[in-house]
Amino acid sequence: xxxxxxxxxxxxxxxxxxxxxxxxxxxxxxxxxxxxxxxxxxxxxxxxxxxxxxxxxxxxxxxxxxxxxxxxxxxxxxxxxxxxxxxxxxxxxxxxxxxxxxxxxxxxxxxxxxxxxxxxxxxxxxxxxxxxxxxxxxxxxxxxxxxxxxxxxxxxxxxxxxxxxxxxxxxxxxxxxxxxxxxxxxx
Amino acid sequence: xxxxxxxxxxxxxxxxxxxxxxxxxxxxxxxxxxxxxxxxxxxxxxxxxxxxxxxxxxxxxxxxxxxxxxxxxxxxxxxxxxxxxxxxxxxxxxxxxxxxxxxxxxxxxxxxxxxxxxxxxxxxxxxxxxxxxxxxxxxxxxxxxxxxxxxxxxxxxxxxxxxxxxxxxxxxxxxxxxxx
Numbered sequence: 598x599x600x601x602x603x604x605x606x607x608x609x610x611x612x613x614x615x616x617x618x619x620x621x622x623x624x625x626x627x628x629x630x631x632x633x634x635x636x637x638x639x640x641x642x643x644x645x646x647x648x649x650x651x652x653x654x655x656x657x658x659x660x661x662x663x664x665x666x667x668x669x670x671x672x673x674x675x676x677x678x679x680x681x682x683x684x685x686x687x688x689x690x691x692x693x694x695x696x697x698x699x700x701x702x703x704x705x706x707x708x709x710x711x712x713x714x715x716x717x718x719x720x721x722x723x724x725x726x727x728x729x730x731x732x733x734x735x736x737x738x739x740x741x742x743x744x745x746x747x748x749x750x751x752x753x754x755x756x757x758x759x760x761x762x763x764x765x766x767x768x769x770x771x772x773x774x775x776x777x778x779x780x781x782x783x784x
Numbered sequence: 785x786x787x788x789x790x791x792x793x794x795x796x797x798x799x800x801x802x803x804x805x806x807x808x809x810x811x812x813x814x815x816x817x818x819x820x821x822x823x824x825x826x827x828x829x830x831x832x833x834x835x836x837x838x839x840x841x842x843x844x845x846x847x848x849x850x851x852x853x854x855x856x857x858x859x860x861x862x863x864x865x866x867x868x869x870x871x872x873x874x875x876x877x878x879x880x881x882x883x884x885x886x887x888x889x890x891x892x893x894x895x896x897x898x899x900x901x902x903x904x905x906x907x908x909x910x911x912x913x914x915x916x917x918x919x920x921x922x923x924x925x926x927x928x929x930x931x932x933x934x935x936x937x938x939x940x941x942x943x944x945x946x947x948x949x950x951x952x953x954x955x956x957x958x959x960x961x962x963x964x
Contacts, residue, residue, distance in 0.1 A: 607795040614795075615802025622807070650807045653884060657811035660818065661845025662880055662938070665889040700874045700942055702847040720849035722944050759847055761874055762891050 637672040672758040677781040685751040687784035688737040693777030698760035707751040815884035831961040851952045855937040855961030863905040863964035871955040874942045881932040
């Protein structure tokens with residue numbers, strides 16, 4: 598009887614630790630599946646035949662097919678410019694020059710293993726640039742003037758920025774190029 | 785004391801098994817389920833232009849602003865050809881294996897033709913080439929040698945604005961995906 602109880606407790610603890618550690622590894626919280634560029638993370642091997650299991654799991658856990666990193670540079674962040682986790686009840690602003698690319702999209706997506714949440718976002722076709730050629734995109738649960746991406750009741754969320762067919766020079770020096778900054782405005 | 789050590793060791797070992805089982809098998813299983821759902825919608829070796837809702841359902845990771853066409857290929861009965869007139873504006877084609885590996889991607893500028901012609905075939909060790917992509921400039925065809933017999937072709941075109949959706953869908957619908 599005591600043996601059965603110990604086995605049950607052991608299995609429960611093992612399941613909890615195993616799933617928690619795998620979730621953290623897939624999410625990029627631990628381990629080295631991605632490279633950090635400021636607040637942004639990029640998975641250089643995403644989609645490649647040589648991609649490690651954690652990188653593959655990172656995408657498939659969100660029900661996504663990984664992009665070919667040569668064709669699409671995908672940047673993802675789950676934190677603001679001060680390193681705080683993104684919270685859908687807050688307001689954020691993405692500001693700066695977009696990298697040189699033929700076409701881009703930016704969207705918000707629920708974090709964690711939630712493939713049911715549909716992404717909402719903007720693309721280079723419908724964004725308005727300011728006089729200096731910068732973008733100013735607000736993420737907020739309530740409407741704001743200007744370019745606005747509505748945040749649903751995600752709780753935690755990520756912002757994804759996809760650059761399609763980026764300029765060759767940018768791709769070669771991606772780690773040195775400035776990226777837009779996502780900062781918290783209010784909470 | 786030794787009993788406690790045993791249970792701690794057993795718990796750690798089991799946690800490692802749970803961790804590795806998920807990482808190694810969940811991605812493949814997830815892709816298989818996605819492809820099965822797509823197969824129900826689009827059939828096999830035929831092209832299907834996705835509605836906005838279907839794009840969000842099946843290709844949510846692609847984000848907003850794109851129109852997609854998909855083809856679930858199955859090389860079990862022979863080669864499959866994919867032909868696509870290339871529309872104006874950003875367009876790209878990606879080939880995924882049944883495990884979600886992106887084996888080939890080409891965009892409109894790289895294609896440098898008005899109409900692209902691809903032949904997907906099983907990899908043959910007798911062809912003695914390490915490059916899975918071959919170009920026959922005489923036939924104006926690109927041959928893709930695939931080690932996995934099933935997978936997915938995704939074609940994507942930019943949607944300039946929502947009123948243009950019908951036009952972009954019609955452009956993608958001019959593509960073909962069928963047994964060679």
